Amino acid sequence: MTDTDNPALTTIFTDDRATKRKLRRAKMVVVEGPDKGQELLIERERITVGRSVICDLTLADKAVSGTHFEIEAREKGFVLRDLDSTNGTFVGDLRVREVWIQPGTVVRVGQSHLEFEPQKGTIDIELSKEDRFHGIIGKSVRMREIFATLQKIAPTELTVLVRGETGTGKELIARAVHSASRRADGPLVVQDCSAIPKDLIESTLFGHERGAFTGATDRHRGSFEQADGGTIFLDEIGELDLNLQPKLLRVLENREIKRVGGDRQIPVNVRVVAATNRDLRAMVNEGTFREDLYYRLSVVQLELPPLKERPEDISLLAEHFLADVSRRRYPDGEATLSIAPEAMRRLMAYAWPGNIRELKNTVERGGSLADEPELTVADLMPGAPKMPPPMLGGGSAERFVEEDVPFKEAKSAVLDEFEAAYLKALLDKHKDNITRSAKAAGLTRYHLRELAKKYGVRDEDD
Numbered sequence: 001m002t003d004t005d006n007p008a009l010t011t012i013f014t015d016d017r018a019t020k021r022k023l024r025r026a027k028m029v030v031v032e033g034p035d036k037g038q039e040l041l042i043e044r045e046r047i048t049v050g051r052s053v054i055c056d057l058t059l060a061d062k063a064v065s066g067t068h069f070e071i072e073a074r075e076k077g078f079v080l081r082d083l084d085s086t087n088g089t090f091v092g093d094l095r096v097r098e099v100w101i102q103p104g105t106v107v108r109v110g111q112s113h114l115e116f117e118p119q120k121g122t123i124d125i126e127l128s129k130e131d132r133f134h135g136i137i138g139k140s141v142r143m144r145e146i147f148a149t150l151q152k153i154a155p156t157e158l159t160v161l162v163r164g165e166t167g168t169g170k171e172l173i174a175r176a177v178h179s180a181s182r183r184a185d186g187p188l189v190v191q192d193c194s195a196i197p198k199d200l201i202e203s204t205l206f207g208h209e210r211g212a213f214t215g216a217t218d219r220h221r222g223s224f225e226q227a228d229g230g231t232i233f234l235d236e237i238g239e240l241d242l243n244l245q246p247k248l249l250r251v252l253e254n255r256e257i258k259r260v261g262g263d264r265q266i267p268v269n270v271r272v273v274a275a276t277n278r279d280l281r282a283m284v285n286e287g288t289f290r291e292d293l294y295y296r297l298s299v300v301q302l303e304l305p306p307l308k309e310r311p312e313d314i315s316l317l318a319e320h321f322l323a324d325v326s327r328r329r330y331p332d333g334e335a336t337l338s339i340a341p342e343a344m345r346r347l348m349a350y351a352w353p354g355n356i357r358e359l360k361n362t363v364e365r366g367g368s369l370a371d372e373p374e375l376t377v378a379d380l381m382p383g384a385p386k387m388p389p390p391m392l393g394g395g396s397a398e399r400f401v402e403e404d405v406p407f408k409e410a411k412s413a414v415l416d417e418f419e420a421a422y423l424k425a426l427l428d429k430h431k432d433n434i435t436r437s438a439k440a441a442g443l444t445r446y447h448l449r450e451l452a453k454k455y456g457v458r459d460e461d462d
Helices: 139-154 170-179 203-205 247-255 280-286 291-297 311-329 339-347 356-370 395-402 407-429 434-441 445-455
Strands: 009-014 017-032 039-042 046-050 067-073 076-082 089-091 094-096 098-101 106-109 112-125 160-163 188-192 231-233 270-274 300-303
Touching: 009 407, 017 139, 046 356, 089 203, 106 395, 139 170, 139 300, 160 170, 160 231, 170 188, 170 270, 203 247, 247 291, 311 339, 339 407, 395 407, 407 434, 407 445, 434 445
Parallel strands: 160 270, 160 300, 188 231, 231 270
Antiparallel strands: 009 017, 017 039, 017 112, 046 067, 067 076, 076 098, 089 094, 089 106, 106 112
């Protein structure tokens, strides 16, 4: 049985527009170990298994890590991924990092054995009918699924945890949640936890009284007091000092703060949205992030996909950013900026390690400096420090180092650039014939079509 014989997620299209996603029912059953007989129905795209209470399936096995492994549903099937566990995750005699699982797969963690069992029926996953939500833009299935969730949770008081790479729009999510909530008329206070010196963060968040420490010449209202009646956005929450985390936990539990140097509890009426680009579950395992704080923050979790995983959104976003530039450059409407087809194909083929922020900067720079209303490859690509060269040359590594792109992201970007360039050349050589192109490359037709879709390369068949 191949992974395509056991799809986990199915996207239903009507007139080339995704209208629904179906998740195949499945469950994990503990067949051996201290929790024998315990089971978990898999009813959403991602579930976690481990000893921690933050997991969907909690095991008593002491040899199991806090968050040991996760199962993710994808279009082609279910993927099991080890979460940097101490004692490892095993399928048979093999210790695995990431593996496709099939019906009957038995997973061993610690002294426990768990069996994967598909179930009859499917679960419908709602997609928004809109391609934007309070300033956030995206027509991809992943984004419209997020929009559907936001439409439900924004009017509530639920705490939200947003995870995503740098530049994916985490602050935009916070602003959208605030704008669509009953607190929209109240303040939105944005606080970057990574930008505050360690010795000032408590005062910054909770305030201080006059004379509380050297330099405290006046009383100061902290971020939580400033956000009273509205929303506080705690960006980069994973950088919060471990010693301060219990104090934040008490604020979340009691909705009260105590200023540094103060002796009374001050009630605060705030909604909390937090964000991070780090894996807080791994930090819980490491002991660098409190389990109970994670539990309090992650009432609703949103995972923002990187831009390279939603290539169908690139053209929509690029045109949106360019329209803003066009209005500023031609306030009288005497011209309108546009992007030439080949330039758009190049934008869609790029991996965008800086995500939406990088795309926005690229379009704004090109739109501001272009000589003609139609932006060409020359306007958008050469001279742009974060854009790929036409061919992978000796300057690629230096480019990533100069831009402080992490090794993993840089490596992924280079590989993506190669794949996109290879596919374009392959399809050019075989005049867009999928069958002949796949045979020449040693790929299946399905795999080639998936790659062509990923990089926005032509995928017309004979």
